[in-house]
Amino acid sequence: MTDADALDAADPLAGFRDRFAPTEPGLIYLDGNSLGRLPLATAERLARAVTEEWGGGLIRSWESWIDLPSQVGDAIAAGVVEADPGEILVADSTTVNLYKLAAAALDARPDRRVIVTDDDNFPTDLYVLQGLAAARGLEIRTVRTGIDDGPDPATIAEALDGGVALVSLSHVAYRSGAIADMAAVTAAAHHAGALTLWDLSHSAGSVPVPLRSSGADLAVGCTYKDLNAGPGGPAYLYVRRELQESLRQPIWGWFGQSGQFAMEGTYTPVRGIGSFAAGTPPILGLYAAQEGVRLIAEAGIDRIRAKGMALTSYLIGLADEHLAPLGFRLASPRPADRRGAHVTLQHPAAWQVCRALIERAKVLPDFRTPDRVRLGLAPLTTSFAEVREAVDRLATLVAAGDHLGYPSAPGRVT
Numbered sequence: 001m002t003d004a005d006a007l008d009a010a011d012p013l014a015g016f017r018d019r020f021a022p023t024e025p026g027l028i029y030l031d032g033n034s035l036g037r038l039p040l041a042t043a044e045r046l047a048r049a050v051t052e053e054w055g056g057g058l059i060r061s062w063e064s065w066i067d068l069p070s071q072v073g074d075a076i077a078a079g080v081v082e083a084d085p086g087e088i089l090v091a092d093s094t095t096v097n098l099y100k101l102a103a104a105a106l107d108a109r110p111d112r113r114v115i116v117t118d119d120d121n122f123p124t125d126l127y128v129l130q131g132l133a134a135a136r137g138l139e140i141r142t143v144r145t146g147i148d149d150g151p152d153p154a155t156i157a158e159a160l161d162g163g164v165a166l167v168s169l170s171h172v173a174y175r176s177g178a179i180a181d182m183a184a185v186t187a188a189a190h191h192a193g194a195l196t197l198w199d200l201s202h203s204a205g206s207v208p209v210p211l212r213s214s215g216a217d218l219a220v221g222c223t224y225k226d227l228n229a230g231p232g233g234p235a236y237l238y239v240r241r242e243l244q245e246s247l248r249q250p251i252w253g254w255f256g257q258s259g260q261f262a263m264e265g266t267y268t269p270v271r272g273i274g275s276f277a278a279g280t281p282p283i284l285g286l287y288a289a290q291e292g293v294r295l296i297a298e299a300g301i302d303r304i305r306a307k308g309m310a311l312t313s314y315l316i317g318l319a320d321e322h323l324a325p326l327g328f329r330l331a332s333p334r335p336a337d338r339r340g341a342h343v344t345l346q347h348p349a350a351w352q353v354c355r356a357l358i359e360r361a362k363v364l365p366d367f368r369t370p371d372r373v374r375l376g377l378a379p380l381t382t383s384f385a386e387v388r389e390a391v392d393r394l395a396t397l398v399a400a401g402d403h404l405g406y407p408s409a410p411g412r413v414t
Helices: 003-009 014-019 040-065 068-079 094-108 123-136 153-158 182-191 272-276 283-299 301-326 350-360 384-399
Strands: 088-090 114-118 139-143 164-170 195-199 218-221 236-239 342-346 366-368 372-376
Touching (some): 003 301, 014 283, 040 283, 068 088, 068 236, 068 272, 068 283, 088 272, 094 164, 094 218, 094 236, 094 272, 114 123, 123 139, 123 164, 182 195, 236 272, 350 366, 350 372, 350 384
Parallel strands (some): 114 139, 114 164, 164 195, 195 218
Antiparallel strands (some): 088 236, 218 236, 342 372, 366 372
């Protein structure tokens, strides 16, 4: 028995692999932090929704559909992140939700003209903040971040003053997997009188998210990564209960309207988290998110976190031994408690390596600029044996130069 086999035999989450649709023989999927695998229960639930609820129930099914955004939000609060019922709503995309919450936060601090973020924040977050700043004549104060280590709380604190309205960061860095200190950053922002807005897209479902205990104000996230809700799965937003009555989001739609079906011509938002809804929710996506959240809750975020640290530590040990001599360098935090559930390796031919892995070695990673191979280790579906085999295949193809025949310029989808 190999060390990987022994680790798999002792893994309390090993049985969850059988609850996902199987991949093609020999394929090793290391991109669950970009698109999670399909739970078997989700396929069954969507089939019933299509044939029975849409096909048979037709418009009558809205009686059960209409409360799904808050029901799934409460499930995320109960089993995925640290939040209370009535603080999370599933709606729209992460980008739209980020815009809604950032705009609401800026409106709540009308005398302040500065947004603080870091230069390694996810690009769509930066674009949304840039758009708001351009429209309102605000300043974006961008803090320099080491792309391997994530934002430093002390450096963020140094950027804060009485002019800052909002601090917006990612909890887990998309490129390196570095975990930001949510409590320290939030405390510093509150000391300066600013609100905080966190992107949880790479953390929820893979690491504990201390929204309540950190005092975080606002957050957004997606469901198609570690929550396994499928491509284009709906996003969610979090608003701390104490802020829900004072913040007003900018997209006024009929699902946020009090007395929705009275069809009145003047907007009067409902109270609570429902006021952050806008248009008609995506029912099929909500069902997919619901099933994915149930799996995470059943497995338990603490057990998921423990396996994520074990998987990534195992990968880093193998990389030090087998990949470092081939020109790879660790581009994620080395301490296990400082990184999420993916590991990034720097290599000057990273794009070519990724293409060779996919096309020759049947290993699916992804590429991140400027020269990173990102390996997502989903605790519910990735085995230690797969990690060892993936490293063996990677070392073999690079040692043989099999990657050198691929174009060096990245394609559109990376």
